[in-house]
Amino acid sequence: MRPQAPFVEMDKAQRAQAPLDYLAEELGQRLAAGPVRWDMQVSLPEPGDAIDDPSQPWPENRQQVTVGTLTLLQWQPQADGACRDLNFDPLILPTGVEASDDPILAARSAVYAKSFDRREREIASGKAIQATGQGVTR
Numbered sequence: 001m002r003p004q005a006p007f008v009e010m011d012k013a014q015r016a017q018a019p020l021d022y023l024a025e026e027l028g029q030r031l032a033a034g035p036v037r038w039d040m041q042v043s044l045p046e047p048g049d050a051i052d053d054p055s056q057p058w059p060e061n062r063q064q065v066t067v068g069t070l071t072l073l074q075w076q077p078q079a080d081g082a083c084r085d086l087n088f089d090p091l092i093l094p095t096g097v098e099a100s101d102d103p104i105l106a107a108r109s110a111v112y113a114k115s116f117d118r119r120e121r122e123i124a125s126g127k128a129i130q131a132t133g134q135g136v137t138r
Contacts, residue, residue: 001038001070027075040068052101087116
């Protein structure tokens, strides 16, 4: 996913002064001005390119194709948003998108499921105040 907005680097002083939830605040400000978009870009393999080994980089000259655009219109805080209780799984893909033969995807799928289970237990036991927003001062 490649953002349509240009990248603006923060200097060291700006990073030091940024609040912990800077990215969420910045996203909210950007959305107040209008939709935020990312282009989904894929690199097309050529014969001999490893499609099952992420440790083997492809040459920089591989053809890049924009296959779609993600448009974000609004967001919700993590603590009480609709996505808080969802498990990210890199193998649950939208129609028209298929996973590669990269075996790390199956490993990531399993690890993310384990992480989700642990997070849910911490939330249920009251140990995850950052995830629930309870007891967090802003």
